[in-house]
Amino acid sequence: MTTRIAIVFGATGQQGSSVVRALLEDGTFRPRAVTRDVNSSSARALAQLGAEIVSADFSDKDAIKNVVTGAEVVFLVTVPFSPVSPEDVQGKNVVDASKEAGVRFMVFSTLPGVSELSNGKYTNATHCDDKEKIRKYIQASGVPHASIGTGFFFENTLKPFAGLPLEKTDNGYVWNAYARPGSVTVHTWVTRDMGPSVVALFTKYTTRASEIVGQYFVLGSARTSFEDFAAELSKALGAPVHFKSAGKAGFLPLSDMFDSVAEYPWYGEVDIPDPRLEKLGVKTGTIEEFGRTVFKSHLAE
Numbered sequence: 001m002t003t004r005i006a007i008v009f010g011a012t013g014q015q016g017s018s019v020v021r022a023l024l025e026d027g028t029f030r031p032r033a034v035t036r037d038v039n040s041s042s043a044r045a046l047a048q049l050g051a052e053i054v055s056a057d058f059s060d061k062d063a064i065k066n067v068v069t070g071a072e073v074v075f076l077v078t079v080p081f082s083p084v085s086p087e088d089v090q091g092k093n094v095v096d097a098s099k100e101a102g103v104r105f106m107v108f109s110t111l112p113g114v115s116e117l118s119n120g121k122y123t124n125a126t127h128c129d130d131k132e133k134i135r136k137y138i139q140a141s142g143v144p145h146a147s148i149g150t151g152f153f154f155e156n157t158l159k160p161f162a163g164l165p166l167e168k169t170d171n172g173y174v175w176n177a178y179a180r181p182g183s184v185t186v187h188t189w190v191t192r193d194m195g196p197s198v199v200a201l202f203t204k205y206t207t208r209a210s211e212i213v214g215q216y217f218v219l220g221s222a223r224t225s226f227e228d229f230a231a232e233l234s235k236a237l238g239a240p241v242h243f244k245s246a247g248k249a250g251f252l253p254l255s256d257m258f259d260s261v262a263e264y265p266w267y268g269e270v271d272i273p274d275p276r277l278e279k280l281g282v283k284t285g286t287i288e289e290f291g292r293t294v295f296k297s298h299l300a301e
């Protein structure tokens with residue numbers, strides 16, 4: 001068995017579990033999955049698949065140092081709205097500990113800094129701004145790294161996103177979300193595509209360093225409107241799915257995020273799917289495929 005260790009933060013979540021599964025499938029690295037509760041059902045499920053399970057909270061630098069020690073690579077995803085001070089943005093402990101432990105390469109899952117993107121117009125999307133702060137913190141730390149920017153997750157259609165459920169109508173579905181009508185953004189099938197993307201970067205960061213280290217990739221299947229996303233789901237399902245804008249979210253971070261999406265193109269210059277990831281062997285799934293497989297069977301449950 002390989003002795004090369006990959007740390008996966010957020011391992012029990014959508015992104016991290018995708019990374020753990022892809023690492024196990026690939027076999028180059030041994031995944032060490034980080035959770036706050038090693039006895040949770042999701043942690044035990046990862047252990048059953050063959051991952052090592054370790055415990056640490058982002059706020060506990062000593063615990064983080066323990067888990068990253070001996071690792072070659074780290075996948076980091078932070079989670080929004082955690083009770084940390086502006087000086088102690090979530091993820092900082094992971095960067096500091098990784099640097100001290102001599103981690104060779106880190107992949108950070110991120111979002112655009114909305115304050116900067118909107119030239120100071122939308123300053124409440126702290127869940128996005130904090131990620132941009134950490135991205136810059138990693139850059140300044142000197143730890144070799146790459147970032148993966150994500151879009152709106154396909155998986156948001158499977159559960160009430162921001163409290164808004166999918167509605168059943170007489171012959172189809174209404175998908176409610178806070179996005180403005182006509183706004184176009186990147187859409188990401190994160191549980192399918194994050195894992196293989198991270199594996200591509202982890203397994204090639206030394207042999208194809210110039211294409212990977214220091215890069216800011218964008219993970220997405222399409223750059224499209226919410227209306228067109230729903231139309232693709234309709235095709236896959238054989239029943240109409242209509243997108244309905246729910247207006248402005250009552251929660252300022254979310255309303256600022258959706259306003260920024262409508263007015264300032266996220267990842268403006270990058271083609272979606274990102275050709276740089278495709279060159280590294282990443283082939284993202286399509287909206288139609290998601291509709292035909294995951295979405296359809298979810299509705300049948």
Ligand SMILES: NC(=O)c1ccc[n+]([C@@H]2O[C@H](COP(=O)([O-])OP(=O)(O)OC[C@H]3O[C@@H](n4cnc5c(N)ncnc54)[C@H](OP(=O)(O)O)[C@@H]3O)[C@@H](O)[C@H]2O)c1
Pocket residue numbers: 009010011012013014015016034035036037040056057058059077078079080082110111127150151152153156
């Ligand atoms: N929904 C979207 O459309 C969208 C789009 C782009 C980006 N995002 C971003 O995606 C991120 C969430 O990723 P996800 O969906 O994979 O997460 P998720 O499924 O909600 O899971 C959260 C993960 O974070 C871990 N975690 C939570 N608090 C922690 C703490 N204090 N210390 C250590 N670990 C902690 C949890 O582990 P345990 O509970 O096991 O400890 C769990 O593995 C968010 O930052 C969000 O902004 C979301």
